[in-house]
Amino acid sequence: MTTAILLENIHPSAAARLGEASLTVERRSGALAGDELRQALSSHDLVGIRSATHLRADDIRSAPDLLSIGCFCIGTSQVDLDAATAAGIPVFNAPFSNTRSVAELVVSEAVMLLRKIPEKNALAHAGKWAKGASGAFEARGKTIAIVGYGNIGSQVGVLAESMGMRVVYYDVLARLSLGSARAAGTLEEAVSQADVVTLHVPATARTRNMINADVLARFKPGAILINASRGTVVDIDALAAALRDKRLGGAAIDVFPEEPKTNNDPFASPLQQLPNVLLTPHIGGSTEEAQENIGTEVAAKLLNFLNTGGTIGAVNFPEVDPGPLHAPARLLNIHSNAPGALAALNTLLAQDGVNINGQHLQTRGHTGYVVTDLDRVPSDALMGALRAHAGFVRSRLLVR
Structure with missing residues (x-):
């Protein structure tokens, strides 16, 4: 029976979707590491993680029977993708499901910081009445610079523009602008306006540390910085210095270079105690709607790979979409992307007397992936020969 383990309180929608497909699902509330993580990997066919569980090369190599990894979040930096690819393990994520949640948080934080809500809220809790308009601004008419104009960045731009903000963006890739957004030629050009x-x-x-002291010096006096992407992007010490010196007007930080593994672990940051800073515990995509959608999306991708061999949406793997299995058997073969690999596979099939009904091949980097529909179930001897072949990474058989 196929089994899956879901870590870090992944939304129940994932377990429900996997359970509907008759998988045995184990759920854990927190992240795992070390021997406990390796034991979980080696005893399950599928693993689901969020951002706190880190799958390193040694962890992946310790689980030769692991079929696939699901990152129930946007990022996949917590997984050694090269090691997963080398082991023949596709990695899936949910690049779109929490887009709206993050975008709404960013725009709402911009409004709160422009209105100096963090400072006024703290004073009110301390029993001080600080009514006044000094230093408080509307979002309308202000310029927001979006660094990284992908799925979330472009959605932030749409929401910001609907509030009357002027949108500029900077991205290392050429991106089609939405609405009236305009591209900046450099990072410095974007932040300076x-x-x-x-x-x-x-x-x-x-x-890494792309927002450092030099870049912060290019910000307009009183500008606001929001980071809901990755903690390593901002030099936190440099940001704290800019805030203490009142060169910036405020900041909202949702991600940090080092984050607690669980909610029971302590959290410390140089940004604590600064009155014009919003600190949130990596909750950009943490809405019920987003987590439910992520659970469903990633579980569906894992099941598609498990049941059909399809790898559409894999972040580290050749993408193949063979569709439902109608032939008596389907062979999934992962091989080194080298001359003769496909010929070797087909020769072994011919020697076993198996005819090919259809074949799908894609390569990516050093990895080739071929899905072959067969007119009959191949022999155990053939499967043994495939798995022993020096040029093949992994062979799996699906039977209708």
């Missing part, structure tokens, strides 16, 4: 700067970029070597 903005009243609000919001970040929506992945965690890569290129984006």
Whole structure:
């Protein structure tokens, strides 16, 4: 029986979707690491994680029977994708399901910071009445710079523009603008004209500390910074210094370079105790709607791979969409992307007397993936020969 383990309080919609397909599903409330993580990986066919569980190369290599990994979130930086690919394990995520939730948080934080709500809220809780308009502004007519104009960034732009904001964006890729948004040629050009700067970029070597002291010095005096992307994108010490020196008007930070593994672990940041800062515990996509949609989306991708071999939406794998299985059997073969791999596969099939009804092949980097529909179930000897072949990474058989 196929089994799955879902960690980190993944929404029940995922377990329900997998359960409908007759999988045995184990759910855990927190993240796992070390031996406990490896034991979970080695004893299940599918694993679902969010952002706190990190699957490193050694973890992945310790689970040779693991079929697929589901990241029930947008990012996949918590998984060693190269190791997963080398092991023949496709990784799926949900790049769109929490777009609206993050975008709404960002725009609402921009409004609160422009109106100086964090400071006034703290004073009111302390029994002080600080009524006044000084330093408080409408969002209408202000410029928001969106760094990273992908799914979330472009949605932020749509919401911001609907409130009367002027939208500029910077992205390393050429992006089609929505509404009246205008592209900036450089990061510095984007931030230098903005009243609000919001970040929506992945965690890569290129984006690490991209918002550093030099870039912060290019911000307009009194500008606001919002980061709901990845914690490594902002030099937190440099940001804290800019806020203490009142060169910036405020900040809203939802992600941090180091985050607690569980809600019971302590949280510390140089930004604590600064009155013009909103700190939230990585909740950009944490709405009931988003989590339900993510659970359904990623579970559906895992089931599609499990039942058909389809890899559409995999972040690390050749994408193949073979459709439902109508032939007596379907062979899923992952191989090194080298000359002769497909010929070797088809020769072994011919030697076993198996005829090919249909075949789908795609390659990506060093990996090839071929899905072959067969006129009969191949012999155990053939499957053994495939799994022993030096050029093949993994072979799996589906039977109708």
